[in-house]
Amino acid sequence: MTAKTLFDKIWDSHIVKSVKGGPDVLYIDRHLIHEVTSPVAFLGLKQRGLKVFRPDQTTATPDHNVPTENQHLTILDELSRHQVEMLRKNCNEHGIKYHDLQTEGHGIVHIIGPEMGLTQPGMTIVCGDSHTSTHGAFGAIAFGIGTSEVEMVLASQCIMQPKPKKMRITVTGQLRKGVTAKDIALYIISQISTSGGTGHFIEYEGSAITGLSMEGRMTLCNLSIESGARGGMIAPDETTVNYIKGREYAPKGSDWEKALVSWSELKSDEGAQFDMEYTFNADDIEPMITYGTNPGMGIGITGSIPTTENMTDNDKNNFTKSLNYMGYSEGETMLGKKVDYVFLGSCTNGRIEDFRAFAYFVKGKKKSPEVTAWLVPGSRQVEKQIREEGLTEILEAAGFQLRQPGCSACLAMNDDKIPEGKYAVSTTNRNFEGRQGPGARTLLASPLTAAAAALTGVITDPRKFL
């Protein structure tokens, strides 16, 4: 038998049919939907007179445009309210499990899936959101799809996809103090660029990866898409199994025993071939920060913005345009630059571990009065755990308030918009022009780096406080 990668094993076992000269018909185990990319798909079903084929394999929640304050009130923005109502109605009509605002299961799709144990090794998981790659942390094939594909899954529990190529990224060594999964991800993207992963599915390996918690692995896999890759995955191990055990949708009893046996096969065989390989050393990674308008424009926090000296004219133009938007100049150092906003949250860094890290970092200190901080838990569960672990008191004593769960300033579809020209250190995934509000300037970083900026009002090396 030929040696197979983890990706091959899962993909191949989900092919219903290979179309000649075309894509594979791929069976989907789990489908997550939200209010923004699903309404047109349901409309399409209606126009074709179709029902949802396997309603119990889809789970829904409104997250993208919901307010993060006063969620018990009617949503003020008419269009957002309409989208949420449509989702509720569509789910009712088709018998899809819907986790409404204010209920136990509410949160960002990519946070609630793993929390409920819906996300499991060996599965194929899709959602109309590119950061579906998050679920790959469990050794699943998980990727974002467009609305037409959402309609396909609703109609047939399948999509048509050409098989991507395979890339392996090995990170050896151990992370240094103050360096997190977010920094590994930003470091990798800064090395391979935002298109370096295009056409590929990444498998992460190495001691620095297996040493990560499930939360850290999710952060890393979440950001795979920012390198252009369809997704990223990590072979399941003891950490994975311990995380899933006992969760609502986790297999139980003899099913659990069976699952453990089949999950233990989920790893790349010795000698399996990848189309592309990279190796990095964790020792080379320091806390990262971005200075430009795509996630590949990142540097170690003590470093300086590159110069245009050796760039082609074309690259120089793009680079300068980006720096102009940010209000920075080439060659400048990032440390000490002014910060107006800090955002902790999103499916990248809105899990309990991120809030713990932030809270313990600011414990006994005070938020800078110059900084507006938005702390948005990724889900109701995270919110609850924050309260139960006593983090709320720590945060409040340091001058921070919690908001209610949702995507919030990650894409600024609700009212949480960073004002024009302001600088935000954000734990999210995209620093594109206007991503956090028209004219907003985003600096991507880890929760620790965000916490350090919130205390000082300027970009600060978090290791100073550790």
Add this chain to the structure above:
Amino acid sequence: MAYDKFSKIISPAVPLQAENVDTDQIIPARFLKATERKGFGDNLFRDWRYNKDGSPKAGFPLNEDKYSGKILVAGKNFGSGSSREHAAWAIYDYGFRVVVSSFFADIFKNNAINNGLLPIVVSPDFLQKIFISIDKDPQAKFMADLDKQQFTILDTNESEYFEINAYKKHCLKNGLDDIDYLVAMKKEIADFEKAK
């Protein structure tokens, strides 16, 4: 989603020299609140195209009378970022049927083809030639020939071959989409589930 069948297209092209044009630029998130697939073209490239007061920004190619046509030509890594299909809808709704670049992000490429918008990948050199040709004559014409899988600069008669898989080509030519195909396969899918 139903779209017009794709046949040969001969048209001038609109140049967008920027690289890494992400879908947040193509259609900003605040315009994703519609529940129908209508009118997205008005907000295509919204923040690059309009000032805050709604007046058009001078110098943005879509605002310049000299440019027109059904072909959008853009720098490398077009369509990166968010999976929002609204990006493809907006480009199509505006009136484009072809986007040419030297490199596309994966999800955008799928979304485009699923909506009757043909993404054509050309070499970086050829892309430069296209830009130069538009620079010389903004109304210079180009031909996208799906049958022959060829993109031609008609002024100089230089062509380049482009890839598209046979199944997708068939869909585009006939205005079909994957859903028709999948729904027709339900029995096979149910059998697959049983065997799993």
